Amino acid sequence: MKVSILGLCLLGLTVFVSCTTQKKAGSPAADAPHSEQEIINLSKQKWEWMADKKADTLAALFHENAMFVHMGGSWGKQQEVNIIRSGGIHYKHAEIQETSVKFIGNTAILLSKIRLLAVVGGNEVTNPFIVTEVYVKEGNKWALGSLSFTRLMGN
Numbered sequence: 001m002k003v004s005i006l007g008l009c010l011l012g013l014t015v016f017v018s019c020t021t022q023k024k025a026g027s028p029a030a031d032a033p034h035s036e037q038e039i040i041n042l043s044k045q046k047w048e049w050m051a052d053k054k055a056d057t058l059a060a061l062f063h064e065n066a067m068f069v070h071m072g073g074s075w076g077k078q079q080e081v082n083i084i085r086s087g088g089i090h091y092k093h094a095e096i097q098e099t100s101v102k103f104i105g106n107t108a109i110l111l112s113k114i115r116l117l118a119v120v121g122g123n124e125v126t127n128p129f130i131v132t133e134v135y136v137k138e139g140n141k142w143a144l145g146s147l148s149f150t151r152l153m154g155n
Helices: 002-026 036-051 055-061 077-086
Strands: 062-070 073-076 089-104 107-120 123-138 141-151
Touching: 036 055, 036 089, 036 107, 036 123, 036 141, 055 062, 055 077, 062 077, 073 077, 077 089, 107 141
Parallel strands: 062 141
Antiparallel strands: 062 073, 089 107, 107 123, 123 141
């Protein structure tokens, strides 16, 4: 009797593990694992494009419905691209001090502590920020869905 119960338990465990493995293998995360380094590299590249005012390259990175939150307001993709193109904000240099990445499905949330040197309205300013970048993977391409600046006080 004990041997039968033990055998039944082992059979049940084998079926459970097999079903769990099959579900995981069919999930998007298992088929295309996300790389924290890929997102960190994409973010660093974005800061370089911003410093170089590569508005068209950034426009290709920004999702059509992207939102941008700055100290002076919030707006969509086209206004952000126009501001970069015109020099209304020139992101001269982002000194990245800390970075972390979390994934939720096909969404990556990157937090960076930075010291940003920028020219805003003709004035050169340096500010410490926590920057939140949200990337969404559509197909095989990551698109920036949101970029938000939170100014750190006392830094």
